[in-house]
Amino acid sequence: MSNQKYLAMLKKLLRPLNKSSREEIIREIQSHAEEMGNNVSLQEVFGSPQHLADKYLDGAELQTSFFSKLGSVGSIGKNALIIIGGLVVGSILLVVLLFNIFLGDDFDYSNEQAPQLSYNERDWVSLAWSKPVNIKLDQARVVFYWHTEDSIKWDCERSENSAIGLQQAAWFIRHDSCLVYLPMTQLSLEASQANIVLVRPQSGVDSKIHQSELRIAENDRRYHYDFDISESSQSAEFNSMEDAENIIRVMAVQSSIEHYQYE
Amino acid sequence: MNTEYDEKWLSQLRKGFLELCVLLILERQESAYGLELLQLLAEAQLRVNEGTLYPMLNRMNKNGWLVSNWETPNPDGHPRRIYQLGTLGKRQLPVMLKFYLEHHQSLQTIRGEDE
Numbered sequence: 607m608s609n610q611k612y613l614a615m616l617k618k619l620l621r622p623l624n625k626s627s628r629e630e631i632i633r634e635i636q637s638h639a640e641e642m643g644n645n646v647s648l649q650e651v652f653g654s655p656q657h658l659a660d661k662y663l664d665g666a667e668l669q670t671s672f673f674s675k676l677g678s679v680g681s682i683g684k685n686a687l688i689i690i691g692g693l694v695v696g697s698i699l700l701v702v703l704l705f706n707i708f709l710g711d712d713f714d715y716s717n718e719q720a721p722q723l724s725y726n727e728r729d730w731v732s733l734a735w736s737k738p739v740n741i742k743l744d745q746a747r748v749v750f751y752w753h754t755e756d757s758i759k760w761d762c763e764r765s766e767n768s769a770i771g772l773q774q775a776a777w778f779i780r781h782d783s784c785l786v787y788l789p790m791t792q793l794s795l796e797a798s799q800a801n802i803v804l805v806r807p808q809s810g811v812d813s814k815i816h817q818s819e820l821r822i823a824e825n826d827r828r829y830h831y832d833f834d835i836s837e838s839s840q841s842a843e844f845n846s847m848e849d850a851e852n853i854i855r856v857m858a859v860q861s862s863i864e865h866y867q868y869e
Numbered sequence: 870m871n872t873e874y875d876e877k878w879l880s881q882l883r884k885g886f887l888e889l890c891v892l893l894i895l896e897r898q899e900s901a902y903g904l905e906l907l908q909l910l911a912e913a914q915l916r917v918n919e920g921t922l923y924p925m926l927n928r929m930n931k932n933g934w935l936v937s938n939w940e941t942p943n944p945d946g947h948p949r950r951i952y953q954l955g956t957l958g959k960r961q962l963p964v965m966l967k968f969y970l971e972h973h974q975s976l977q978t979i980r981g982e983d984e
Contacts, residue, residue, distance in 0.1 A: 631927060633939075633950070634903065638919060640947040641904045652920040661924035 609639060610721050612648040612655055614713070619659035631662060714868035715749045715785075715803050716823035723751075723785065732759040738792040740776040743800040743818075747783040752790055752808035759787040803866055804854075811854045815861045822854070823866035829854050833863065887917060888929060889969060892962045895935070895954045902949040926952060934958035 620628045652658045736756035762784035795813035806825040831846040832855040839858040929935045936955040939948045
């Protein structure tokens with residue numbers, strides 16, 4: 607197991623801890639690995655990620671205080687409360703779990719230097735492309751990055767051939783989850799029931815989204831925003847700069863536009 | 870005693886003893902980072918692996934026995950998490966040491982090693 611994979615797995619296993627604790631642990635292990643030299647295997651030094659996570663979680667403050675609070679409730683009806691509470695908590699956990707599975711971020715997608723993005727086990731597919739890009743999304747979850755190359759590069763969870771393709775002069779991504787690098791040419795985007803992240807766009811973006819969630823990671827870059835928001839849509843506050851190099855136009859129907867925040 | 874109980878007993882004793890040793894090291898030299906602590910413990914013939922030490926430091930930090938901050942020793946280097954004794958650690962150390970030494974003395978007496 608590579609060290610990157612080890613750390614990614616450990617980070618997932620440490621999810622019961624709060625985010626700052628988790629990140630501090632990962633950072634310290636990375637620091638130790640660097641101290642030991644590049645060739646050190648974290649698996650050999652620290653044992654399996656599960657074993658190490660168990661040690662960190664042993665005695666740590668976890669978010670399981672619900673049932674302990676029931677101790678103050680009178681004994682009559684306590685069992686009923688536990689059962690009802692269990693059902694409620696179970697339902698909430700199930701919803702959260704499903705939400706995380708389908709929409710939760712595995713890592714901070716706005717970090718363009720994240721090792722996972724260049725992780726050599728990813729199956730990146732690349733095609734030369736220097737023209738404006740038209741992309742249609744249908745029930746897809748896509749994170750867009752921009753690079754200086756004249757190419758489109760992508761990695762999708764499903765087979766690279768079926769996941770993304772060129773149909774009638776438009777790229778089409780359906781029922782898939784992808785990371786996509788775009789050239790610095792105008793992007794036209796049409797999306798239906800999609801979850802989209804734009805990471806520091808470096809071209810103009812013209813988009814129409816329907817029942818979708820659009821999140822934008824500005825990464826300290828400024829944009830001219832032109833939003834056309836229907837009544838059933840919502841948008842966070844974006845600081846639009848009229849003289850910005852790139853214009854991001856969004857026509858949103860039953861959709862939301864938010865700042866990207868990794869949680 | 871069964872094997873599982875034996876291991877648990879030893880593990881608890883070892884954990885407490887290691888915590889005491891870490892507190893003592895940090896009292897003696899004010900601050901240290903993880904790898905440095907491993908080396909200092911090894912010099913004292915205490916073989917501790919990384920998978921034991923780092924979670925323990927993390928726990929001691931959460932308990933307030935230690936405090937930590939990140940420092941980069943030189944511009945080209947990588948940051949290190951530096952540990953120091955926390956307020957609770959400074960208070961706890963003499964109590965732990967007294968407890969250990971008294972009980973060590975009792976053990977010696979029982980075993981007839983007392984002079």
